[in-house]
Amino acid sequence: MSHPHDDPHPHQPDIEDAPLGYHETLTEALLALLRDKGVFSADELRRTLEEIDSRSPADGARLVARSWIDPAFRERLLHDVNAAARELGIDAGGIPIRAVADTEQVHNVIVCTLCSCYPRLLLGAAPDWYKSRAYRSRVVREPRAVLREFGLELPDEVQVVVHDATAELRYLVLPCRPAGTEGWDEPALAALVTRDCMIGTAMPIVPG
Amino acid sequence: MNRRHHDMGGLAAGPVERAEHAHAPWEKKVDALLRLLLAKRVMTLDELRRGIEEIGPDAYDRLGYFERWITSIGNILLEKGIVTVAELGEAMASVRRAAAAAGRR
Numbered sequence: 001m002s003h004p005h006d007d008p009h010p011h012q013p014d015i016e017d018a019p020l021g022y023h024e025t026l027t028e029a030l031l032a033l034l035r036d037k038g039v040f041s042a043d044e045l046r047r048t049l050e051e052i053d054s055r056s057p058a059d060g061a062r063l064v065a066r067s068w069i070d071p072a073f074r075e076r077l078l079h080d081v082n083a084a085a086r087e088l089g090i091d092a093g094g095i096p097i098r099a100v101a102d103t104e105q106v107h108n109v110i111v112c113t114l115c116s117c118y119p120r121l122l123l124g125a126a127p128d129w130y131k132s133r134a135y136r137s138r139v140v141r142e143p144r145a146v147l148r149e150f151g152l153e154l155p156d157e158v159q160v161v162v163h164d165a166t167a168e169l170r171y172l173v174l175p176c177r178p179a180g181t182e183g184w185d186e187p188a189l190a191a192l193v194t195r196d197c198m199i200g201t202a203m204p205i206v207p208g
Numbered sequence: 209m210n211r212r213h214h215d216m217g218g219l220a221a222g223p224v225e226r227a228e229h230a231h232a233p234w235e236k237k238v239d240a241l242l243r244l245l246l247a248k249r250v251m252t253l254d255e256l257r258r259g260i261e262e263i264g265p266d267a268y269d270r271l272g273y274f275e276r277w278i279t280s281i282g283n284i285l286l287e288k289g290i291v292t293v294a295e296l297g298e299a300m301a302s303v304r305r306a307a308a309a310a311g312r313r
Contacts (some may be wrong), residue, residue, distance in 0.1 A: 025304060026279075027278050029296060030297035031241060032299050034291075037290075039245075040248060044244060052240060113215070115259075116273070131273050134223060134225065137218065138221050140217045141218045141219075
């Protein structure tokens with residue numbers, strides 16, 4: 001959150017020992033009411049929770065790694081991320097996602113200034129900072145300064161392009177394939193592609 | 209320019225706080241609840257956003273992310289008449305009684 005002094009989320013408290021908060025009570029009450037009314041079943045809720053837990057940046061990383069080794073796939077990914085993901089058995093959902101490809105001259109970054117739109121089905125839950133006032137406010141005005149806070153220093157000659165996501169269109173950054181990875185297979189390449197690489201606040205780093 | 213509170217792109221703000229927290233179980237339930245309501249076409253994502261944008265600047269800043277979501281979801285469901293204030297009050301009391309019986313305050 002944007003106000004660390006007022007952060008209602010301590011790091012991993014012992015959940016069962018914490019007092020029952022108002023919003024948790026409201027959540028449990030609405031779930032119980034809607035189950036009783038037959039809007040959804042307990043089983044549907046359980047499956048939805050499992051589905052949420054099953055998503056991680058590994059899915060997005062597979063797309064990026066495949067795009068590095070298969071130029072035809074890269075073209076299809078740039079044309080239609082949701083369809084290209086389906087080829088790999090990944091359900092990217094019904095809301096269009098656009099891939100924005102980095103080059104030697106252009107570095108892409110994504111944000112949602114109005115709320116928190118994010119390619120969740122490819123990256124899992126968004127990090128707290130993505131939803132924070134500081135990131136949402138500043139990255140569109142001073143992206144280089146924000147990226148510097150993430151430890152990413154870009155040369156002046158590299159153009160920074162910031163993409164502001166909406167409820168109708170989300171973005172996924174395709175970082176450049178790092179030098180020194182010639183001949184690597186897809187899983188090894190995918191392991192280099194972190195969540196932040198696909199947001200644009202980091203670049204893939206070859207260890208060693 | 210007259211902007212609403214959530215429309216913050218380009219404004220000045222402090223450094224990005226990069227610490228992350230793992231979602232509490234109830235936060236994941238809020239997420240699941242929204243997905244189910246969208247899938248069942250009980251409400252839309254635009255309605256969720258409208259509900260969040262109507263929270264008011266003070267509450268917007270004070271509430272956590274999923275606190276804003278459940279506040280919006282609750283208000284939208286009340287507005288649509290899918291749940292009533294009386295039903296919700298009773299259900300919340302019931303949740304509190306069950307928690308107390310399980311040793312939580």
